[in-house]
Amino acid sequence: MRVPPTVSSEAYFIDTIELRPNPSISANVLMKTGRRLRIPRFVSMLSTKDNEPMPTVETARNGDPLDLARLLVSIPSVNPTLAPRGAGEARMAEVTADLLGGWGFQTDTVEVEPGRWNVVGRLDGEGPTLLFNGHLDTVGVDGMTVDPFGAVVEDGRLIGRGSCDMKGGVAALMAAGARLAAGGPRPTLVIALTADEEHASVGMADFVGSGAQADMAVVCEPTSLRVMPAHKGFVWLRAVFQGRAAHGSRPDIGVDAVRHAGLYLAALDGYAAELQGRGAHPLLGHGSFHAGTIRGGTAESVYPERCELTLERRTMPGESTPDVVADFQSVLDDVCRHHADVHASLEMTLDRPGTEVAVESMLVQGLLDAAGALGIESRVEGMTAWVDAAFLNEAGIPAVCFGPGSIEQAHTADEWLEVQEPCACAEVWERCARGLVP
Numbered sequence: 001m002r003v004p005p006t007v008s009s010e011a012y013f014i015d016t017i018e019l020r021p022n023p024s025i026s027a028n029v030l031m032k033t034g035r036r037l038r039i040p041r042f043v044s045m046l047s048t049k050d051n052e053p054m055p056t057v058e059t060a061r062n063g064d065p066l067d068l069a070r071l072l073v074s075i076p077s078v079n080p081t082l083a084p085r086g087a088g089e090a091r092m093a094e095v096t097a098d099l100l101g102g103w104g105f106q107t108d109t110v111e112v113e114p115g116r117w118n119v120v121g122r123l124d125g126e127g128p129t130l131l132f133n134g135h136l137d138t139v140g141v142d143g144m145t146v147d148p149f150g151a152v153v154e155d156g157r158l159i160g161r162g163s164c165d166m167k168g169g170v171a172a173l174m175a176a177g178a179r180l181a182a183g184g185p186r187p188t189l190v191i192a193l194t195a196d197e198e199h200a201s202v203g204m205a206d207f208v209g210s211g212a213q214a215d216m217a218v219v220c221e222p223t224s225l226r227v228m229p230a231h232k233g234f235v236w237l238r239a240v241f242q243g244r245a246a247h248g249s250r251p252d253i254g255v256d257a258v259r260h261a262g263l264y265l266a267a268l269d270g271y272a273a274e275l276q277g278r279g280a281h282p283l284l285g286h287g288s289f290h291a292g293t294i295r296g297g298t299a300e301s302v303y304p305e306r307c308e309l310t311l312e313r314r315t316m317p318g319e320s321t322p323d324v325v326a327d328f329q330s331v332l333d334d335v336c337r338h339h340a341d342v343h344a345s346l347e348m349t350l351d352r353p354g355t356e357v358a359v360e361s362m363l364v365q366g367l368l369d370a371a372g373a374l375g376i377e378s379r380v381e382g383m384t385a386w387v388d389a390a391f392l393n394e395a396g397i398p399a400v401c402f403g404p405g406s407i408e409q410a411h412t413a414d415e416w417l418e419v420q421e422p423c424a425c426a427e428v429w430e431r432c433a434r435g436l437v438p
């Protein structure tokens with residue numbers, strides 16, 4: 001039994017000290033949020049989770065978001081491209097597929113590259129098809145100051161690698177799936193748990209490439225329970241400046257490629273100002289750029305023969321890569337016109353588009369309404385980082401980000417997640433999903 005004897009098994013408000021199973025924990029939760037929080041029923045066990053044994057696959061079949069989150073954090077799934085001995089997604093895929101199958105999902109596991117797995121679960125319902133997506137991998141654990149796979153709960157926080165990014169989100173979407181599978185009105189559900197989001201997104205690329213179909217999607221990255229329907233894209237550029245090597249005492253023959261890169265960077269100041277002058281995106285603000293790396297020269301006394309400068313431009317949804325490249329090229333052409341000895345080339349090395357879903361869309365409004373009805377404060381915000389949602393948007397599946405945890409805790413040395421967030425999130429998704437049924 002998971003409910004303290006003094007409270008009902010229904011969701012309740014932390015309102016008075018009497019409702020706090022462990023005063024220090026709840027005070028902590030209240031202090032951090034500074035607002036009245038509706039705590040879903042599972043969180044009534046905040047205090048006891050501290051000392052409870054580690055959930056197993058068998059006990060996690062109860063669909064409790066926190067049990068699921070602890071179980072998933074305890075399973076190492078470091079992306080092997082990021083860390084040579086990373087465990088990869090295999091065990092995570094095995095466990096999540098087993099659980100989804102047990103709740104009635106028709107489940108496929110797909111090896112997208114050797115040792116790299118996706119899991120796709122499907123459950124029929126009425127009305128539109130709603131896709132939930134999360135990734136199974138995590139970043140590495142070097143330098144962590146907490147046990148990465150201990151999955152302990154302390155002071156209302158689940159601690160460990162992936163707790164925030166994004167096993168808490170995967171646990172929440174699985175909990176919502178379990179409840180929707182158990183009965184009541186539901187849309188058709190697809191749960192796609194993908195490999196390699198932290199590196200090259202081979203899992204999402206495979207899922208989309210295999211003809212994934214849905215009417216709308218929620219990508220469960222940490223957004224602190226805010227609805228994020230828009231995110232920035234990026235364009236990477238490489239400029240190479242060609243100089244002429246010469247002894248430092250011979251300005252008559254030496255051409256300083258590093259200084260020429262500097263001239264270009266200085267000239268780009270005007271472009272930065274121009275970007276700020278363009279109309280702002282309502283959720284994302286303005287495009288921006290910065291120098292990523294600069295390499296050139298061999299010694300103090302030698303004119304540098306070559307300098308390579310890489311740049312990153314963060315873009316707004318709808319900006320085209322050719323236009324962005326043309327902007328940078330035109331500034332470079334200008335520099336070359338004013339300095340006859342500058343010889344430079346520019347190329348685009350990688351681009352990913354920014355994408356957005358209309359704020360008025362059924363999904364964005366459905367998530368806001370569901371959160372509001374549950375007393376959870378939410379709002380629409382832009383996501384600054386590029387995320388896998390772009391793959392779905394490009395494939396014609398409108399995707400928004402909404403998930404438990406703050407991006408500030410992602411990838412950190414002491415990564416943690418407030419335990420009430422996956423629980424609250426599961427409730428929002430369940431309610432939102434049911435609301436989609438005509």
Ligand SMILES: [Zn+2]
Binds near residue numbers: 135165197
């Ligand atoms: Zn993530």
